[in-house]
Amino acid sequence: MGKTSDLNKLVFTIGQRYGTFDPFTWADKLNLDIQWKELLPKPLAKTVYFFDVPVIMMSNNIKYSNQRYFVLAHEIGHVLEHNGLAAYYVSNKVHERKTEREADTFAMAVVTNLYIEENGHLPDTYSDLRRNYGLPNLEN
DSSP states (O other): OOOHHHHHHHHHHHHHHHTOOOHHHHHHHTTOEEEEEOOOSSOSEEEEEETTEEEEEEEGGGTTSTHHHHHHHHHHHHHHHSTTOHHHHHHOHHHHHHHHHHHHHHHHHHHHHHHHHHHSSOOSSHHHHHHHHOOOOTTO
16 A cells, blocks of 8 residues: 555545445455454454455454454455465565554544444544444554
8 A cells, every 4th residue: 555645545435436434345345255253362354365366254253343344444455455465474574564554544544434424523532433443452
């Protein structure tokens, strides 16, 4: 992913195309396969590729939690911007941290826009987004 402005344009374009910022609708429209699995204790999700087709594995731990929104948006960020980089990840921790930050930034833009879609205004605090969409605790 590039600059934050480019990322925001991408998120907004996809949201406009699909008429929502709900990452589950996006996954459906993008024909992304979501599989709910036991992934304990972590990760909360992982994207794997079978014959160059992404499959998003989501932890059963968050299946009924609001956290599933942020986590899925994060994985969609990887699919759209980091397609096929899983093998490179293993050999390059600096690149892994960078792509994780980028996917988090993508997910933050998605859920912020989803909040606006559902509430008609920006969230007042980061805690509003944490409560509604399971964003990570910044203290950890």
